Amino acid sequence: MAEHSASIEVVKPGLSTTVQDHGRSGQYHLGIPPSGAMDQISFRAANLLLGNDETAAVLECALMGPELRFNDSRQIAVTGAEMTPLVDGTPHPTNTVVDVEAGQTLSFGFATAGARAYLAVSGGFDVPVALGSRATYGLGSLGGHHGRALQPGDPLPLGDPRAAVSHRALPEALRMPLAKERELRVVRGLYDHRVQPDSLDGFFQEPWKVASEADRVGYRLKGGTPLRFIDREPPFGAGDDPSNITDACYPIGSIQVPSGQEPIILHRDAVSGGGYLMVGAVISADMDAIGQLPPNATIHFREVTLEEALVARQERSAWLERLRAIG
Amino acid sequence: MASRYTVGADEHLFVEVSEEMSLDAYFTSLLVTQELAERKIPGITEICPANASFQVRFDPDILPLEQLRGTVEEIEAGVGRQEATLDTRIVEVPVLYNDPWTYETLMRFRDRHQDPSGTDLEYAARINGYDDVPAFIEAHSGTPWFVSMVGFVAGLPFMYQMVERDRQIQVPKYVRPRTDTPKQTVGYGGAFSCIYSVRGAGGYQMFGVTPMPIYDPAAETPYLKEEMIFFRPGDVVQFRPIDRPEYDSILESVERHEFIPRTAPITFALKDFESDPAGYPATLQEALRG
Numbered sequence: 318m319a320e321h322s323a324s325i326e327v328v329k330p331g332l333s334t335t336v337q338d339h340g341r342s343g344q345y346h347l348g349i350p351p352s353g354a355m356d357q358i359s360f361r362a363a364n365l366l367l368g369n370d371e372t373a374a375v376l377e378c379a380l381m382g383p384e385l386r387f388n389d390s391r392q393i394a395v396t397g398a399e400m401t402p403l404v405d406g407t408p409h410p411t412n413t414v415v416d417v418e419a420g421q422t423l424s425f426g427f428a429t430a431g432a433r434a435y436l437a438v439s440g441g442f443d444v445p446v447a448l449g450s451r452a453t454y455g456l457g458s459l460g461g462h463h464g465r466a467l468q469p470g471d472p473l474p475l476g477d478p479r480a481a482v483s484h485r486a487l488p489e490a491l492r493m494p495l496a497k498e499r500e501l502r503v504v505r506g507l508y509d510h511r512v513q514p515d516s517l518d519g520f521f522q523e524p525w526k527v528a529s530e531a532d533r534v535g536y537r538l539k540g541g542t543p544l545r546f547i548d549r550e551p552p553f554g555a556g557d558d559p560s561n562i563t564d565a566c567y568p569i570g571s572i573q574v575p576s577g578q579e580p581i582i583l584h585r586d587a588v589s590g591g592g593y594l595m596v597g598a599v600i601s602a603d604m605d606a607i608g609q610l611p612p613n614a615t616i617h618f619r620e621v622t623l624e625e626a627l628v629a630r631q632e633r634s635a636w637l638e639r640l641r642a643i644g
Numbered sequence: 645m646a647s648r649y650t651v652g653a654d655e656h657l658f659v660e661v662s663e664e665m666s667l668d669a670y671f672t673s674l675l676v677t678q679e680l681a682e683r684k685i686p687g688i689t690e691i692c693p694a695n696a697s698f699q700v701r702f703d704p705d706i707l708p709l710e711q712l713r714g715t716v717e718e719i720e721a722g723v724g725r726q727e728a729t730l731d732t733r734i735v736e737v738p739v740l741y742n743d744p745w746t747y748e749t750l751m752r753f754r755d756r757h758q759d760p761s762g763t764d765l766e767y768a769a770r771i772n773g774y775d776d777v778p779a780f781i782e783a784h785s786g787t788p789w790f791v792s793m794v795g796f797v798a799g800l801p802f803m804y805q806m807v808e809r810d811r812q813i814q815v816p817k818y819v820r821p822r823t824d825t826p827k828q829t830v831g832y833g834g835a836f837s838c839i840y841s842v843r844g845a846g847g848y849q850m851f852g853v854t855p856m857p858i859y860d861p862a863a864e865t866p867y868l869k870e871e872m873i874f875f876r877p878g879d880v881v882q883f884r885p886i887d888r889p890e891y892d893s894i895l896e897s898v899e900r901h902e903f904i905p906r907t908a909p910i911t912f913a914l915k916d917f918e919s920d921p922a923g924y925p926a927t928l929q930e931a932l933r934g
Contacts, residue, residue, distance in 0.1 A: 345701065346677075346692040347873045348795035348841075447861065456844060457798030459861045459872075504653040553809070554665025554695065554835040557816060563665045564793060564802055564836060566692040566699035568652025589795035590694055590802075592817070592834060598653035626654040627704060634705070 323389035325438070327471040328422065331383035333532075336442050336461040336473070337435075339372040340585060341450035350587045351569065352452035352460065355533060355608025356433055358636065359397035359493045363437035365644040366394040366414055368482045373441030374451040376467075378434045380611065382425025383467060390418045392439040392481055397493060398431030398609060412487040431495035431609040440478035454586060456534070491640055493605060498615040501582075501603045504626055507571060508562060508594035516545040517596060520580075521618045528579065529612045533586040536607055537579055538616060544577035544596070556592055564592045570604055571595040582607060602629035647672075647720060649713060654704050657712055659720075660697040665804065665835050669696035670792050671728045671914055672720065674877055679719045688712070693877050695792045695802060695836070728914035734788060734880040734931050736906040737839070740891040741765065741781045741852035745826040750850050756820040764849040768815045768832060783813065784851065785883040787925050789837060791875050799841040799859035799873035803881055806917065806925045821847035828854045830883070841873075855894040856905055866901055880910060882929060908932050 327334075337360065340353025354360030354377055361371050376383070382400050395402045395411045402409050403424045409415045411434070417423055428434065444451050444462050453461025462471055509517055525538040546559035555561045560576050567573065567583050573593040574580045582599055584607060599607065600621065610616065621629070648660040659676075662669035677693040680700065687707025692699045702712055742765060754760045759767040769780035789803035796802075805812060817833040822845060825831070829840045831848030838848055841859035858875060860868040868874060886894070897903040908931035917924045 342689045342701075345690040346794065346877075348798045348800055349873075454798070457842060457859070457861060459798065464861060504651060506650040507652060507658055552662075552664035554804075554814075555663070556834045561834075563663065563696045564834065565660070565694045565697040566658070566793075566795065568656035568658065568699060568701070570655075571652050588797060589692065590793060591796055595652070598651075598656065600653045601655050623651065623654060623709065630654055630704065 323391075323440070323475040325473045325475065326386045326388070327383060327467045327469055327473065328386055329384040330467040330469060330471075331378050331425070332381040333379040334383045334467045335377050335453040335455070336374050336444050336451055337377040337453060338374045338451045340452050341448045341460075344448055345589050348589045349448065349454065349457060349459065350589060351585050352454040352533075353450065353585055354435060355585055356397050356435070356493055356605045358605045358633075358640070359433075359609075360435045361637065362487050362491065362640050363394045363396040363435045364441070365640055366396070366412075366482075366485060366487060367392055367437050367439045368479050368644060369437060369439060369441050371641070373437065373476070374444060375438075375442065376436040378425065378436060380428050380432060382434055382436070384422060384424040386422050387417050388419055389475065390416070391475065391478060393417055393423065394437050396435045396437075396487060398428040398434040399495060400428045400434040401426040402436075410486075412492060414482055414484045428611070431493070432611040433608050438475060439481070440476040443474040443476040456586065485643065487643065491636065491643070493609055495609055497611070497613075498617070499606055499610060500617045500619050501607065502600045502621045502626065502629060503572065503597045503618045504600060504623055505597040505620055507568070507597060509596045511547055511549075511559075511594055512596060513545040513547060520544055520596065521620050525580065525616045525618070527610050527612050527614045527616065531610070531612055533584055534588060535581040535583045536610070537581050539579055541580070544574055546577060560594050561592050562594050564590055566590045567595065568598050570599040570601065572597055572599065584608070600626040600629055602626070602633040649717075651709065652699070655701055657700045657702065657709065657716065658697065659699070659716065662696045665696050667804075667914060667917070670790065670804065672723055673698045674730070675723045675727060676716065676720050679723070680716065683715075685712075685715065692795070693793065695804065730878050730912045732878045732880060732910060732912055733907050734882055734910050734928055736882050736884050736932055737854050737856055738886045738890070738894055739785065739830050739852045739854050739883045740886055740888065742777065743853045743891070746829050746850040746853055749822070749824055749826055752824070753818070753822045756818050756822060758816060758819060765851055768813065768849055768851070771815065772813050781885055783811070784837070785885050788928055789881045789883075791877055791879040791881060792836070794873070794875050794877055796838075797842055797844060798861075799875060801839055801858070801875040801879070801881070803837040804835065805837070806921070808921045815849050817847035818849070821845055825850065826853055828856070828858065830854060855891050855898055856903065857898060864901060865898070867904055880912065880928060882932060906932060
């Protein structure tokens with residue numbers, strides 16, 4: 318490594334810290350999912366606070382943040398989960414611009430609300446671009462820092478910063494809500510016709526809890542009543558379980574229910590296909606919120622029409638436009 | 645039967661060509677998605693063919709669902725049986741069946757298996773009516789396979805064997821999925837073979853392992869320098885059983901970056917296969933000997 322290149326050294330990696338950005342597209346048919354920040358609103362807000370490119374690479378820090386040593390003076394911003402940044406032990410607020418001097422160490426407290434904090438650094442993290450993105454795809458050892466979550470001793474290269482920004486903060490109204498209870502809007506479809514109608518109605522009306530197996534691949538839910546399926550002969554090639562289908566693609570956001578038991582909402586590192594039926598999908602506008610749900614948070618599904626999903630999509634676009642106006 | 649159109653919320657159109665696996669459904673999925681890709685329609689972000697269905701991801705701000713659906717229906721109506729031919733390639737994949745690494749793994753996860761007293765190969769041979777494991781391996785490697793879908797994880801091919809329906813092998817997946825599978829394991833679930841491209845979780849029965857890399861994000865493998873993923877839907881695979889000395893020798897050649905898989909261009913015609921399902925695959929295998 319060149320002597321003068323700016324970098325951050327990972328002292329402690331935290332629970333699961335990865336380099337993420339807007340993600341990649343066009344490779345899902347080969348089993349390579351989009352990856353990228355699970356909460357795209359908070360990720361973009363962190364960059365916009367610093368005057369970075371909106372899609373510059375950041376660190377996504379799940380539940381317990383990392384400890385990082387800076388060898389260059391930079392500005393940082395932490396958004397998303399409420400995870401207090403400490404500069405040489407001194408606490409600073411989230412959702413604002415903080416100065417870190419060369420030689421200082423940045424660490425974090427536990428997340429007290431939300432599940433994923435986004436750490437943006439002026440100039441962004443300059444890891445190599447892989448298939449159009451710097452996002453980490455761990456299952457495929459692709460992108461990010463050597464295709465994996467951070468480990469102690471990793472050097473993270475930084476890009477060239479733009480001019481320092483005056484200290485500004487993200488208005489409360491533009492922050493991702495971090496409540497432990499959250500409504501997710503769902504459009505019914507895919508293989509919903511294979512489930513007894515009253516069983517599926519109950520499925521969407523019951524509260525569900527986020528299980529401990531909730532990660533970037535998918536959010537497993539627990540606590541509800543298992544589905545009852547409509548009787549049929551298993552189609553050739555599908556498998557014998559009533560929840561089996563002839564292996565098909567899985568939409569990002571789709572809700573699969575293996576054996577009718579514990580639903581899984583697929584997210585940005587999704588497995589791209591498989592043999593379990595899906596009963597619908599979370600609308601695109603509500604995907605950001607999922608990444609901020611810690612284990613044991615409560616989810617209420619609400620069925621919406623496609624028209625309502627498109628209205629929500631416009632509202633999310635308007636939110637992003639207001640974020641860009643702070644830059 | 646007409647395809648079933650449905651949505652994955654506001655960004656995905658999902659089309660189930662058939663509930664059950666068939667070559668007709670597979671070819672419809674492949675040919676419709678190929679034609680859709682060729683049209684390069686603004687607003688489409690992903691086109692994913694599967695075994696008997698396909699999915700299109702789109703941006704509804706650019707391309708309204710009804711417009712996309714109309715285009716896909718139009719393409720599907722135009723895909724006739726006479727067009728069911730593919731200019732593709734046949735690839736020979738060496739396989740060490742009954743290898744020590746999948747054996748060690750399957751023993752570790754025996755409590756998750758239908759038959760804890762045997763191996764995956766013994767179980768699959770028995771429930772498919774084969775006298776012994778060698779006869780089963782002969783059936784698995786005797787006839788080529790279509791790569792009908794790529795996915796699950798990066799570059800994993802799902803494959804469907806070119807034999808009549810009554811000769812097709814079927815096995816259930818593990819009762820509970822494993823948390824570990826050796827890299828490049830040759831697996832089996834439902835009516836599909838697969839090759840695990842990376843180490844990780846899996847639910848397919850494990851039959852063997854290939855020394856041939858099929859995914860290389862580091863781009864060190866000579867035939868994976870341009871594209872990190874080897875397989876594409878429509879590829880034809882011929883498994884070749886190898887013994888341990890040959891496995892070791894191929895692996896050394898892989899590590900020296902000298903191994904190149906044997907491939908040959910072929911044209912596959914669905915009608916020719918259906919009129920002679922026993923004889924036609926042999927003409928494709930011929931191409932590898934050329």
